[in-house]
Structures are given as C-alpha cells and as structure tokens.
Amino acid sequence: MPEILEVESYRMLAERVIGARISRGFSDQYAAKKLPSTSFWSRSVKGLTITGTDRRGKLMLLDTDGMRLGMRFGMTGVLLLDSDAGIDGLFYGPHTYRSSWIRAGIEFEDGRKLVLHDPRRLGRVEVEPDLSELGPDALRIKRKEFDQVLRINRGDGPALKARLLDQSVVAGVGNLLGDEMMFRAGIDPRRGTATLTLVERDDLFKAWTQTMKTLQRRGGSHTGDHMEGRFPGGLCPRDGGEMRSATIGGRTTYWCSVHQH
C-alpha cells in the first residue's frame, strides 16, 4: 500500500531510533537488489548511529554518522519497529504479519529492531541512494515547483497522469493519489500536460495540496473520494456518472466521464 503518505508515516516511526547505534543489519537478496551484493547492507550499516530521518517521495532516508541509508517499500512493504506499526489500519488485506515476510532491517545496541516487512518482495534497502533522479517532494511541493511539473518544452507533452507518476519530475505521486487529485480537480487524466488552462492549473494545485492534507488526516492513500467508484462498472460518488478506466502511464487509471474533462 505504500504511497507517499504511508512512507511519511514510516519516516515518523523511524524518528524513534535517532541516537541509536546499529549493532547488526540484515537483508535478503531481493531487498538488496540495488546493492552490489547481498551482504553489502549488513557490512555497511554495522556500527552506524542514526542521526536523523528524511524522505524524498517514496524513498525513506536514514541519516547516520557515516553513510546515508535508504529504504523503499515497493507495493506491499511496511516499516515496523519491533512489532509496532507506524499507523494502524494501513496494512495489506487483513492485517497479516509473518516473521517470514521480514526481508531486511537493522538491529540496535539497545535491542530494538527496525524492519522491512514485505510479502511481495519489491521493497529495497539502499546505501547512499541517488537523489538526483528524483523530482521535488510531492508532499511539500510549492507552487513554483508545481508549475515546473506541468512545464513542457514542445507539443502537448505526455498524458497528465503519466506526468504525475514520473518520479523524476515530481517524487511521490502514486497511482491512487494521482487519480484522486485529478478527480478533485475535474481534469481528464488523458489530457496532454501542456493543454491545461491557467484555471485548470490552479484547480489542480489546489486539489493537490488539499488531497494531501485530507488524506493524511484520514490516514492514507486508500481513503480518497474517488475510491468508491474505483472498480469496473463503478459510478462517480460525486455525480453518479460512469467511471471510465484505462491504462495510462503504465497503471490502471479511473476517472469520471461526467465531471473530469
């Protein structure tokens, strides 16, 4: 389930280990896929002290007195501290945990463990992650940066949905979040990015910031207004219009045929 709001909740959870010293790290070959070897993680983290946390889009960062560490949560990853979850009610399916689904983590000298729990193994640990390929953070985006997201040099540009999902343009918009913003703004996700009018840009920016605020209060990306109609044959919860769906930007996209133009 991790979209940016979930990752932010994991970052907040990780703040609790600031000041703790790592006694040991572990990772399986899948979680270590972005590293030179499976053992690279355990060798790198040993002895480091956590000095802070950060996040860029869906990449969570742990600052230390040595190398900077990163964690990605894929589609089903969750961060657990000992057995405490960051936020309740955000877990995949019926809240199932299995110790066999813990793919990587770090243990501290004080006995605590910070672990990546990930049934589908798409989560990753990173050492000195490269942030240069990531756009500005979607959670704290400023109007100026937002305008850059919509800025296209030539032609109509890619479909708006595809643009929003491009992590190098803006980091942190996931599939559900992108659909929710456009649903609220009343904009068709297939529209070329550069075809938005000034008014539509304003609407989208407003919808963007409000979506982040509202969903954070509700507790995640799965509680958006459009979710109710997000299935084949679904109806728009706002106006009863038929919801349409298509693959845009590589992901299944839902929008209302009535109020999204």
Next chain:
DNA sequence: ATGTAGACTTGGACCA
C-alpha cells in the same frame, strides 16, 4: 520524447 508491454514477486479475490 513518449508510449507500451512485460518483468519482477506473491498473495488475495473471484469462480467453479
């Protein structure tokens, strides 16, 4: 530059 399809990975939903 932009789009698309497939891979990766495993479990849940749905159906017979």
Next chain:
DNA sequence: GGCTTCCAAGTCTACA
C-alpha cells in the same frame, strides 16, 4: 477447500 486466472499500492528494462 483447492485450482485457475487475473489483478495489485512501485519501479525497471526493452522496444516500437
């Protein structure tokens, strides 16, 4: 209950 098929919150690569 078990098997099949499809689908999924996110990247990542290959290719038109």
